[in-house]
Amino acid sequence: MFTNAFKSILFFSPALVCTITFAQVDKNNDKNGNSKVVTDSIKLDTIIPVKEKIEFIVDRESDDERHDLKKRTSYFLRNSRVTYGDMSIYADYIELNWNTGDVYAEGKRDSIGQITEQTKFVQGNQEFFQDAFKVNFKTKVGIAYNVRMTEGEGVIIADKVKRVNDSVMYLHRADYTTDTYFKDGKTKDPDFVLRASPGKLLDNGDQKVLITGPINMRIYDIPTPLVAPFSYIPLGSKRSAGILMPRPGERSDLGFFVEGIGFYLPVGEYFDIKMTGDIYTKGSWGLRTESTYKKNYKFSGRFAANFEKRISGIKGLTTGNNAYNKNDLFGVSWSHQQDPKSNPYTQFNANVNFSSSKYYQNSISTQYIENNQVYTNNINSSITLNKKFRDSPFSATLSMGHSQLLTQPTSQIISDSNNNITLTAPRLNVNMTRIYPFAPKAGAKKGLIQNLGLDYTLQAANEIRTNDTDIFTKKMWDEQSRLGASHRVNLSTAVTLANYFPLSLTSTYNETWSDQKILRTYNPINQRTIDTRIKGFSAYRTFNINASISTNIYGTFINSNKNAKIQGIRHVISPNIGFSYNPNFQDPSWGYYSKYQKDNTSLVVPLGQDKEDVWYNQFEQALYGTSIPQLTNSLNFGVLTNLELKVKDDSDPKGYKKVKIFESLRFSSSYNFSAESFKLSPISMSGTTTFMDRKVNVQFGGQFNPYKLEFEPGKNAGKYIDELVxxxxxxxxxxxxxxxxxxxxxxKKFEPKNYKKRGEIRDENFYFDDENYAHFAIPWSLNASLNYTYNKGTLREANHTGSIMLNGSVQPSPFWNINVSTNYDFVDNKITMLNLGLERDLRSFRMSFNWVPMGRYKYYGFMIALKSSMLSDLKYNDRSRTRF
Structure with missing residues (x-):
């Protein structure tokens, strides 16, 4: 019954079209309502045709041409071209009727009548290839057969195309593909097509759209179950609104899901919005909003906001791996980049990343596992406005910042009480580059006075330290914020003594402003101190004086034996010595320190000494410069050394090469004459060296304590005493x-020139020897890094941490890529992370597989998708997380 009804519709459709067509001729009636439509009974030669104006000159060329003056028709044979306005036709045979403007073109045929070379129709920057077509130069209406059109990333192939005008074309049995090999003409058979019939191609300038009826994906001309009742495919460069296809799947902790369902909406010329949602059968859901914007030569950016309701476990259970958990998670990110050329004196940039503290570790989205963001320990944000003042040494920066510590959870129970969030809003930095007020306007600076330089720095900020519980509450604003400013002025000058000893003199003045001081009291009941914040403006000031002198001592050894392996040794020693002076700003006369009385009732003390005065810094909770220096008369000293060898090397054009034993090796310390004890500071050491012709760089550093360490019985931590050892x-x-x-x-390096034969199409990366064996370079890479830390301090037994990180990839064939990344803790002798990945280039498709076989984030993911960005939603995902 359905078949008969469908045949009836097809049978009566021409009559319906004719009825609609003749129903539209009412506009041709005269004032009296009489029809002006000419009937068949009127002879055609009795009507005087209106002569149409020729808009353009017809230009043509061909190997041979013939003209029929009676029919007013021209015939162009072999290698023919006809151009009219912005339209050009290239064909083996072209027939042009000068009366009607009809043009018929046909491709080149072989001996059996098959088309071997298609015709080409060009209009503007568009090209159309077809076996044969007919078009009218005046009306631009035409019909073509076996048409091939390149549109954006893809190609449209249609059995029959009817051109209505410049902006509308109807297609019969049309195929659309983004196969680059087919698009570039490397093959005649695309690996996939989207086949539809009928179709309509709309061209509105920069906006092109292909609208079809039922459409089916065919892979290597084999139909697949991927069928849609209609399609809307944007082809132009202009963005188009549309529905985003979801990704189904299943997870053991959250159930079956549909991810990424939503829509895309362009808003204006510079702005767009993408909104998607995730739904899970066990109750979890998420909403995601993303927006990008860009204005050429001005700025560009991206904004994203995500909210998730995560529900896992079994309702009613409070302990174990299946304990019921219900959490709200959010994440906000914003990046903004200003083009430096838009304004060289003012720059505005932003990089915001703010989220709940367990967002990356507990998010319902698996994307954070794929890109290893689940191991993120902290996130930061910054918004900055930089201003440079023309013809001035001053520059200013106004900024807002955020720093958040993301603690790794040890169980499924989520706790935010220990998380640390630091907000800085706003922060102002003003800098004055160094100026030389006494330097001559021309010529070199001489002496201490002319080399005297001055620079200034201002830092001011409002800083808030809070957590997820208190953020944006009254407690945060009243109790967890600090406001302060710091002024710093540096004076410096330098001179060289006896041509070998550079002497530098510096002095620094600091002034710190704060919105609070602390009043510390002692509670004898619980034997604890209590700090009370005293709000109000307060300030303190410090200054110091420094002097330093250095030189370089060179030592060289040249081997008289020209055949010796070591031709020479070069040793550079750069000692430096200096002096620093700070007044004793901890003295009560400066007013920066105050005291409280502490009870000594727990100690056996003489009568009348049960109270002890304890001095404290009133500004120790101020935002800037909380450490107020005491009296310092310090002698600073250190040495920097560099050692390299000149080694004979016959393979080097110079006959030798330099081998550096140490790129640098530095030791430094200081001796404070004013200190009552521990006058000598710990000795710091740092250095760098290289191996394998300077390809491997090694950086190291450490600290040596010169004082005796004593341990009490039964204790793991000791105490230093003032005795040098x-x-x-x-x-x-x-x-x-x-x-x-x-x-x-x-x-042996792979040399393609050594092979005479090369593969074609998909085998172009293979080279074949005389025995027809394929050869390929097989590129591979391995990045290895090692980090080791030894920390003993005052402990009996040192703490060790050490790990080796490996990231490798190999291409066993041109279209396969294998990736491996792992982290091995050689102190605890365990693998802390392992990620395996496979990628396969399938011509128009790409396939990937990722597997995390161990650890807290066990996971695998499989995906196959089209490469084309236009058809990126046509993909298959299979993701699984065995345990959260």
Missing amino acids: MPRLTNFQIGTGYSFDNSTFGG
Whole structure:
């Protein structure tokens, strides 16, 4: 019955079209209502035709041409071209009727009548290829057969195309593909097509749209179950609104899901919005909003806001892996970049990343596992406005900042009480670059006075330290905020003594402003101190004087034996010595320190000494400069050394190469004459060196304490006493890394020129030898890094941490890529992270597989999708997380 009804519709559709067509001729009636439509009974030669004006000159060329003056028709044969206005036709045969403006073109045929070379129709910057077509130059209406049109990223192939005007074309049995090999003409068979019939192509300038009826994806001309009742495919460069396809799947902790369902909406020329949602059968859901904007030569940016309701576990259970949890998670990000060329004196940039503290670890979206963001320990934000003042040494920066510590949860129970959030809003920095007020306007500066330089820095901010519970509450504004400013003025000058000893003199003045001081009292009941914040403006000022002198001592050794392996040694020692002076700003006369009385009732003390005065810094909770220096008469000293060898090397054009034992090795310390005890500071050490022809860089550093350490029985931590002994290593760090690839070990380089034959189409990356064996370079890379930390301090046993990070990839064939990343803790002898990935280039498709087989975030994900950005929603995802 359905078949008969469908046949009836097809049978009567021409009559329906004719009825609609003739129903529209009412506009041709005269004033009396009489029809002006000419009937068949009127002879055609009795009507005087209106002569149409020729708008353009017809230009043509061909190998041969013939003209029929009686029919007013021209015939152009072989390698023919006809141009009229912005339209050009290239074909083997072209027939042009000068009366009607009809043009018929046909491609080149072989001996059996098959088309071997298609015609080409060009209008503006558009090209159309077809076997044959007919078009009218005047009305621009035409019809074509076996048409091929390149539109944006893809190609449209249609059995029959009817051109109504410049902006509308009807298509019969149309295929659309984004296969780049087919688009570039490397193959005649696309690997996939979207086949539809009928179709309509709308062209509104920069906006092109293909609208079709039922459409089916065919892979290598095999139909697939992917069928849609209609399609709307934007082809132009202009953005188009549309529905975003969802991704179904299943997760053991959250149930079956549909992710990413939503819509895309362009708003104006510079702005768009994408809104998506995630739904899970166990109750979890999420909403995501993303917007991008861009104005050329001005600015660009992206904003995203996510909210999730995460529900996991079994309702009623409070403990165990299946304990019921219900949490609200959110994340906000914003990035804004101003084009530096838009304004060289004013710059505004933003990079905001703010979220709930467990957002990345507990998000219902698996994207954070794929890109390893689940291991994020902290996030930061900044919004800055920089201003440079023309012809002035001053510059200013107004900014807002955010820093958030993301603690790694140890169980499914989520706790935010220990998280630390720091907000700085606003922060003002003003800088004055160094000026030389006594320097001559021309010529070099001489002497201490002419080299006297002055620079100034102002820092002012409002800082808030809070957590997820107190953020944006009254407690945050009243109790957790600090306001302060810091002024810093530096004076410096320098001169060289006896041509070998550079002398520098510096002095620094600091002034700190604060909105609070503290009043500290002692509670004898619980034997604890109580700090009371005293709001109000307060300030303190400090200054210091420094002097330093240095020189370089060179030592060289040249081997007289020209055949010796070590031709020479070069050693550079750069000692430096200096002096620093600070007044005793902890003295009560300056007014920066105050005192409270503490009870000594727990100690056996003489009568009348049961009270003790304890001095404290009133500004120790101020925003800037909380440490107020005491009296310092310090002698600072250190040495920087560099050692390198000149080694004979016959492979080097120079006959030798330089090998650096130490790029740098520095030791430094100081001695404070005014200190009552521990006058000598710990000795700091740092250095860098290289291996493998300076390809491997090693950085290391540590600290040595020269004082005796005593331990009490049964305690793991000791106490230093003021007695100098052999320096003891208290901490040490070392780090290095290297990147390996095909050229690391000097293997035979792959040379394509050694092969006479090369593959075609998908095998163009293969080269074949005389025995027809394929050869390929097989590129690979491995990035390795090592970090080790030794920290002993005052402990009996040192703490060690050490890890090796490996990231590698290899291409066993041109279209396969294998990725591996892992982190091995060689102190605890365990693998802390392992991620395996496979990628396959499937011509128009891409396939990937990611697997995390161990750890808290066990996971696998499989995806196959079209490469084309226009058809990126046509993909298949299979994701699973075995345990959260």
